Amino acid sequence: MRSPVQEYLESIVEQCGGTDGEVASYIPELADADPDGFALALATIDGHVYTVGDADLRYSIQSISKPFTYALALADQGFEAVDAKIDVEPSGDAFNEISLASDSGRPRNPMINAGAITAASLVAGDDGQHRFQRVLEWYGAFAGRELDVDDAIYDSEITTTHRNRAIAHMLREFEVLQGHPEDALAQYVRQCAISVDTRDLALMAATLANGGVQPVTGARVLETTSVERVLSVMATCGMYDSAGDWISAVGMPAKSGVSGGIIAVLPGQVGLAVYSPRLDKHGNSARGVQLCERMSRDMEMHLMHVGRSSNTAVRNRFPLSQVASRRRRPEADQAVLDEHADHSTVYELHGDLLFAGVEHVVRAVVDDSPELAIVDVRRVDDVADVARVTLRGLRAMLREAGSEAAIVDPEGVLRDPDAGSDQASPMFDDLDSAVRWCEDELLRRHGDGPTDEQTLVDDHPLLRDLSPEARSVLDAEMEQVTFTADEVVLDKGCDFAGVHVIVSGSAAATVEGPDGTRVHLVTMHPGTSFGELALGTEGIQETCIRAVTDLTLLRLSAESIERITDEQPRVALEMWRAMARDGYREADRTLRSGIVST
Numbered sequence: 001m002r003s004p005v006q007e008y009l010e011s012i013v014e015q016c017g018g019t020d021g022e023v024a025s026y027i028p029e030l031a032d033a034d035p036d037g038f039a040l041a042l043a044t045i046d047g048h049v050y051t052v053g054d055a056d057l058r059y060s061i062q063s064i065s066k067p068f069t070y071a072l073a074l075a076d077q078g079f080e081a082v083d084a085k086i087d088v089e090p091s092g093d094a095f096n097e098i099s100l101a102s103d104s105g106r107p108r109n110p111m112i113n114a115g116a117i118t119a120a121s122l123v124a125g126d127d128g129q130h131r132f133q134r135v136l137e138w139y140g141a142f143a144g145r146e147l148d149v150d151d152a153i154y155d156s157e158i159t160t161t162h163r164n165r166a167i168a169h170m171l172r173e174f175e176v177l178q179g180h181p182e183d184a185l186a187q188y189v190r191q192c193a194i195s196v197d198t199r200d201l202a203l204m205a206a207t208l209a210n211g212g213v214q215p216v217t218g219a220r221v222l223e224t225t226s227v228e229r230v231l232s233v234m235a236t237c238g239m240y241d242s243a244g245d246w247i248s249a250v251g252m253p254a255k256s257g258v259s260g261g262i263i264a265v266l267p268g269q270v271g272l273a274v275y276s277p278r279l280d281k282h283g284n285s286a287r288g289v290q291l292c293e294r295m296s297r298d299m300e301m302h303l304m305h306v307g308r309s310s311n312t313a314v315r316n317r318f319p320l321s322q323v324a325s326r327r328r329r330p331e332a333d334q335a336v337l338d339e340h341a342d343h344s345t346v347y348e349l350h351g352d353l354l355f356a357g358v359e360h361v362v363r364a365v366v367d368d369s370p371e372l373a374i375v376d377v378r379r380v381d382d383v384a385d386v387a388r389v390t391l392r393g394l395r396a397m398l399r400e401a402g403s404e405a406a407i408v409d410p411e412g413v414l415r416d417p418d419a420g421s422d423q424a425s426p427m428f429d430d431l432d433s434a435v436r437w438c439e440d441e442l443l444r445r446h447g448d449g450p451t452d453e454q455t456l457v458d459d460h461p462l463l464r465d466l467s468p469e470a471r472s473v474l475d476a477e478m479e480q481v482t483f484t485a486d487e488v489v490l491d492k493g494c495d496f497a498g499v500h501v502i503v504s505g506s507a508a509a510t511v512e513g514p515d516g517t518r519v520h521l522v523t524m525h526p527g528t529s530f531g532e533l534a535l536g537t538e539g540i541q542e543t544c545i546r547a548v549t550d551l552t553l554l555r556l557s558a559e560s561i562e563r564i565t566d567e568q569p570r571v572a573l574e575m576w577r578a579m580a581r582d583g584y585r586e587a588d589r590t591l592r593s594g595i596v597s598t
């Protein structure tokens with residue numbers, strides 16, 4: 001099947017067919033390029049490359065080399081040493097301007113030739129050959145293949161490049177260059193002659209888009225701090241004296257070269273490359289600029305484009321009293337909760353948690369000043385470091401104010417890996433467990449603490465609501481069974497196996513999600529029963545019940561239930577009535593709360 005992305009790219013290439021501009025001829029060898037040569041490539045950060053035109057056609061990289069050599073200089077010498085030699089101020093000058101900043105005596109930025117020749121001289125190596133070999137391998141790591149040099153291009157430029165020679169000697173005169181200026185010049189001209197195709201360039205751009213990790217090989221080529229620096233300089237200086245027009249119209253960090261290539265980077269999404277050798281008056285590919293403008297507009301690739309608003313991180317917010325905890329609470333406990341649960345709040349977050357989103361969450365929590373907070377991040381996708389740190393700060397502030405936040409975070413997106421089990425807040429895999437924890441905490445704060453486990457078991461309707469006669473029948477039939485952590489108690493699809501009351505430990509109900517993953521529904525604790533729901537589904541168990549910790553159960557087996565029904569119908573009737581009453585009570589609680597907790 002054809003991809004609609006491919007169709008789209010082909011259609012805009014057809015629509016942006018301009019023949020304006022001239023092929024560069026100041027390097028004699030470049031003048032031989034076919035003016036109609038054309039290629040477009042779009043590489044995603046997971047390594048898929050779409051191409052239109054002749055994406056395998058080779059040409060010299062020219063100035064598109066500049067950001068990559070600058071990156072290597074940063075990696076070799078560190079920011080401070082490189083900054084001491086090359087400024088990062090947009091110059092608005094042509095690429096080959098013979099000038100240095102009057103105040104600092106440095107080249108204005110690494111994207112104009114003066115800065116690029118300086119960057120080339122900062123690459124570490126024993127001698128020129130070694131230095132260049134490192135550059136070649138470095139570009140190859142971005143492209144994901146071994147690259148080579150077009151010697152004809154090098155020879156053609158090195159003998160005619162009087163202007164760059166003048167720049168190199170000027171740099172030497174002002175002591176920006178330390179060694180022989182001809183060495184730096186040769187290094188720079190040779191890097192410009194490295195041969196690439198449009199697919200290579202798209203993948204080099206996509207490596208920058210991917211935070212420095214090559215999308216196909218998976219190798220980390222560049223540290224993220226250097227990626228940020230390189231993209232910033234490309235954004236402000238990459239298109240020379242048309243950098244302002246470019247950033248307004250296209251809005252992506254980019255770099256062009258006189259052979260006709262342009263790369264553009266949409267951080268976190270794609271790397272683009274276009275080749276068309278007819279150049280506009282700034283020395284940028286005319287058709288390339290036209291195509292990039294069009295793609296940016298149609299595909300909303302402009303960096304300043306405001307997409308999804310980030311202040312909608314709070315999806316839902318409601319008092320604890322509205323959540324039906326699966327835990328059975330004796331009446332005295334329930335009375336305490338009814339009085340106090342309104343002052344605690346559940347916050348359900350979703351989407352990507354970036355700065356603006358987390359600020360919104362913090363404001364909501366500070367406004368509410370809840371006694372206890374539950375922050376549910378199960379629907380959160382990506383969490384920026386600033387969000388993680390801010391939420392940690394929020395939890396500390398809550399604690400100082402006598403409050404506490406419980407976090408529902410089964411995937412561990414907020415988990416602090418350095419803190420081990422000593423997390424800033426109690427963490428839970430599901431909302432119900434967090435609710436249970438908060439309820440226990442409220443009972444500790446406002447009552448005598450939660451009722452002990454044995455009392456909770458005795459309070460189960462099956463045991464509590466029976467006449468002494470029925471109770472003794474049941475006591476004789478119920479057996480105590482134990483499971484070890486992670487053991488399956490009831491498998492999905494099995495026949496009705498009776499009613500199970502948890503005496504100690506906890507069990508989880510799960511269903512199978514897409515791709516066979518285990519989706520957690522609820523964790524159950526002492527006093528809770530399971531298994532009886534199978535009676536509502538033709539006797540088939542619909543969820544898988546598994547021991548979370550070592551588990552002790554009281555089991556009234558299906559056979560026992562059958563026997564009691566046959567032999568002692570009055571006891572059976574009492575038993576069913578108790579179970580039905582319990583079911584209705586549960587349903588009523590859920591209805592009153594309006595929200596079903598899972």
Ligand SMILES: NC(=O)CC[C@H](N)C(=O)O
Nearest residue numbers: 062063095113192257258
């Ligand atoms: N803009 C460019 O691509 C210029 C590169 C060319 N090698 C030069 O310095 O003149």
